[in-house]
Amino acid sequence: IKIKIIDREGNLHEIDAPTDMNMNLMEVVRSYELAPEGTIGICGGMAMCASCQCYVKSDHSLPEKSDDEEAMLSEAFFVEDNSRLGCQIHITEDLEGLEVELAPEES
Ligand code: FES
Numbered sequence: 001i002k003i004k005i006i007d008r009e010g011n012l013h014e015i016d017a018p019t020d021m022n023m024n025l026m027e028v029v030r031s032y033e034l035a036p037e038g039t040i041g042i043c044g045g046m047a048m049c050a051s052c053q054c055y056v057k058s059d060h061s062l063p064e065k066s067d068d069e070e071a072m073l074s075e076a077f078f079v080e081d082n083s084r085l086g087c088q089i090h091i092t093e094d095l096e097g098l099e100v101e102l103a104p105e106e107s
Helices: 025-031 067-075
Strands: 002-006 012-016 053-056 083-085 099-102
Touching: 002 025, 067 083
Parallel strands: 002 099
Antiparallel strands: 002 012, 053 083, 053 099
């Protein structure tokens, strides 16, 4: 599926994300190297670091946040109403056209 990702420098990337590889959005960002190594996915996708935080700009209805995701976002910096943890967003067909912006680095 095509998704749009705005990196931390404000550059828009339209990329192809596979739906058949059980990937999440954080892994997609890493595989396209849209954020420097070591600045995203620090906890390995366990909803424990918020380095993968992103803002959902399109009006896709994403699955509800898990308790772990809610808890992490309640402690993270730069959180907005449309914040999600990229590692908790699984790439599925219904996310075609998704647009997200990476949140700033916390440190
Ligand atoms: Fe750590 Fe998503 S990679 S919360």
